[in-house]
Amino acid sequence: MADRGRIRRLAELAGGLVTVLHRIAARSLDAAATADAHALAAAGRHVLDTMGCVVSGASHPLAQRLLPLMPQTTNSWWDATALAGRWDLATVVEIESTLAHVDEFDPLHGAAAVAPGAVVVPAALSLGAAAGASGEQVARAVIAGYEAVIEAALDFGGPALYSTGWWPTALFGALGSAAASAVILGLDLDATTTALAHAATVLGGLLSADMLGDGHYLLCGRASAHGVWSAKAASAGLTASTSLLDGPARAALGPTPRITAPTSPGPHILSTSIKNWPCARPLHCALAALGELADEGLTLTPGSTVDIALPSAALHFVTNETNPRSPVEAAASAAVTVAGFLAGRAHDPGWYRESVHAGQSDVTVNIHADPRLDALFPAHWGAEVTVHARGDYGRRRVLVAPGDPDRPLSDQALLAKAAALLDTSAAAPSLRQLLHIAAEPNAAAVRAAFTTSVPVS
Numbered sequence: 001m002a003d004r005g006r007i008r009r010l011a012e013l014a015g016g017l018v019t020v021l022h023r024i025a026a027r028s029l030d031a032a033a034t035a036d037a038h039a040l041a042a043a044g045r046h047v048l049d050t051m052g053c054v055v056s057g058a059s060h061p062l063a064q065r066l067l068p069l070m071p072q073t074t075n076s077w078w079d080a081t082a083l084a085g086r087w088d089l090a091t092v093v094e095i096e097s098t099l100a101h102v103d104e105f106d107p108l109h110g111a112a113a114v115a116p117g118a119v120v121v122p123a124a125l126s127l128g129a130a131a132g133a134s135g136e137q138v139a140r141a142v143i144a145g146y147e148a149v150i151e152a153a154l155d156f157g158g159p160a161l162y163s164t165g166w167w168p169t170a171l172f173g174a175l176g177s178a179a180a181s182a183v184i185l186g187l188d189l190d191a192t193t194t195a196l197a198h199a200a201t202v203l204g205g206l207l208s209a210d211m212l213g214d215g216h217y218l219l220c221g222r223a224s225a226h227g228v229w230s231a232k233a234a235s236a237g238l239t240a241s242t243s244l245l246d247g248p249a250r251a252a253l254g255p256t257p258r259i260t261a262p263t264s265p266g267p268h269i270l271s272t273s274i275k276n277w278p279c280a281r282p283l284h285c286a287l288a289a290l291g292e293l294a295d296e297g298l299t300l301t302p303g304s305t306v307d308i309a310l311p312s313a314a315l316h317f318v319t320n321e322t323n324p325r326s327p328v329e330a331a332a333s334a335a336v337t338v339a340g341f342l343a344g345r346a347h348d349p350g351w352y353r354e355s356v357h358a359g360q361s362d363v364t365v366n367i368h369a370d371p372r373l374d375a376l377f378p379a380h381w382g383a384e385v386t387v388h389a390r391g392d393y394g395r396r397r398v399l400v401a402p403g404d405p406d407r408p409l410s411d412q413a414l415l416a417k418a419a420a421l422l423d424t425s426a427a428a429p430s431l432r433q434l435l436h437i438a439a440e441p442n443a444a445a446v447r448a449a450f451t452t453s454v455p456v457s
Contacts, residue, residue, distance in 0.1 A: 048435045134442065
């Protein structure tokens, strides 16, 4: 532990003498090795939340189209969470990471603009279970994975990448999965750096300009599965350039400045949000504002108008589509989200899946960019909502949404969210095992509660 801490400090002191990938690898290993009880507890919260999203995602329409394309094998010994079938481990990770993000309900690091849970947790838990790891090893792997993907995204500008067509989660997700896998496999600093280098060789992931489509979510699964492969490749001795995030990536991604938004002290997992609503993150503060106005007595009625101001970066993917083509577009629609609020179903993933009618309401919704919110972004993904309702008027600006690090969901609220996604009781032992995974001796036993059979060696 002390050696890794010295390695990280030496790497930071050396500055330009080490590559970006080397620095990220050192930081990730150090975060995992030095994680205290607070960080390990945070890892458990993110494992619970992400796996709840995976189970819920198994019933998403995308899953019905995806699974026939994922070849099963009769001699495989691995099941995907909440799905009947047998695949190899890499395919399971790809499936679960895709499903984790498909409802837009998984964790998000706002300043980095990445969804780390989807690309890290399924890889850490599945590989950890296969390797006979303890729950604490999985928790430390999750911390390392979050550190890698978030640090890389911060280094390249986070949401600034939206303007050049890049999606940070797809760009750097494989690095998170690779770092988590490296911890499970017990790789040293040099091998972990090589694992991240392999992960970076296929760097890419464009943000759609017209419709997100299923392809947007498939990128999560591909990134996560490649990260697992990358760690195995490094373990097998395969080499790769460790300077890919220096000259080559800078040339490809453009001169985006590093994000210096304030984050919580300690590992990046502590500054990562857990979502309170299953829709695009920029709309969360808008929903919070509507809730606060409603609590003060302002009632939306037929003919009301709702104006939503957002940071301009949010408008790269948030729309005002009243007739979305699919649940994918529904989750990014302000009209659908406001209609869900009116129907009392904004927390329900099923609302956004019922996208044929979801955006149709008697309320007019407008969205626009606000330079004042731009000045606070990406530290705050805020929103200002103005409501005109039958002569009544209300305006509310919200900068911190429920689930953000400065406004965290309680363990009880998190268990309730997971229970709703899994259609079970918040007191279910399996949920508490995930929440407190660092105290569990056997990761495979914890994971087996959510699969159709127990993996065997």
